[in-house]
């Protein structure tokens with residue numbers, strides 16, 4: 001493992017390592033130095049938040065990045081900022097409204113006509129806590145945008161991904177998927193609707209879609225993985241006044257969008273994931289509390305030590321903590 005001081009020096013220009021109290025929430029970062037020259041990536045909802053920071057990191061690595069967003073003015077503002085900062089002129093904007101299948105088809109037609117290759121598709125855009133509403137095609141908004149829109153987009157771009165293989169599909173899900181159920185009898189939430197649960201259902205759909213897609217893509221060199229980015233201070237909570245205030249109050253303890261993008265970047269570039277498919281990733285802390293995967297045995301045996309790390313009482317281990325963060329597969333899901 002690399003000394004934290006060395007890792008700090010490897011941060012991209014302008015990024016400072018988080019202050020000690022924030023190290024607990026900042027999570028790890030993608031340490032792969034992989035370049036993406038000659039590779040093309042589509043990132044949905046990349047005009048802001050996690051998507052924008054993901055676009056910035058892929059552009060920094062030399063990729064041709066297509067920002068797929070519903071508001072092209074916001075997209076252009078993000079693209080010109082990224083072009084200026086990374087020096088990569090190949091950051092483009094294309095209109096995509098995931099709440100309208102007509103717009104998704106237009107995006108795909110235009111993309112397929114203009115772009116010959118696609119190596120990375122990051123289904124990142126999302127809505128949360130929307131008051132009850134429907135997409136242009138009559139689907140409940142969370143399911144329509146977060147899952148069905150991305151489902152159609154992926155389907156339309158799949159041949160291009162296969163032709164460009166090795167290629168990766170990354171679905172940005174959420175820890176919230178644990179609270180989700182696929183309510184086959186009421187997919188549109190017409191019989192009962194809870195906006196928090198509607199979000200969770202759509203995020204479970206992301207995970208299940210990833211698993212089935214990975215199964216169907218076996219042998220094609222196109223992988224599909226899902227992830228939870230962490231709790232990130234973004235505009236995701238905009239539909240809820242209470243959550244907007246909670247987010248402001250907790251902001252110091254939430255990941256920044258750049259920190260939140262690290263799991264997406266890891267899934268997109270890490271060499272060791274070249275043939276890993278059908279998995280769900282999230283950063284986990286080696287304090288034994290959140291760890292579901294390969295917990296180091298010295299931690300498993302020492303619950304007290306784990307408590308000290310969590311409370312920040314053991315200075316040396318706290319200093320080492322960022323180096324002990326891993327992305328791991330967590331939950332094995334089966335269809336309901």
Ligand SMILES: NC(=O)C1=CN([C@@H]2O[C@H](COP(=O)(O)OP(=O)(O)OC[C@H]3O[C@@H](n4cnc5c(N)ncnc54)[C@H](OP(=O)(O)O)[C@@H]3O)[C@@H](O)[C@H]2O)C=CC1
Nearest residue numbers: 045049050070097098099124125126174231232234235236
């Ligand atoms: N922030 C967090 O704590 C967590 C986030 N996530 C997931 O991370 C992903 C990114 O969210 P985050 O960056 O936090 O949130 P933001 O609200 O900052 O970004 C969401 C993006 O999705 C776009 N979007 C929303 N609706 C549509 C649509 N109909 N068509 C096209 N684009 C659309 C938004 O566009 P516009 O700007 O035009 O509204 C925006 O670009 C989401 O999938 C979210 O569920 C998961 C767990 C935690």
Ligand SMILES: CC1=C(/C=C/C(C)=C/C=C/C(C)=C/C=O)C(C)(C)CCC1
Nearest residue numbers: 128173174175176230231232250253254
């Ligand atoms: C209570 C609490 C937290 C709040 C976490 C929340 C509220 C997470 C919400 C996540 C969402 C909205 C996910 C969307 O997919 C922190 C800040 C992590 C740490 C301090 C204790």
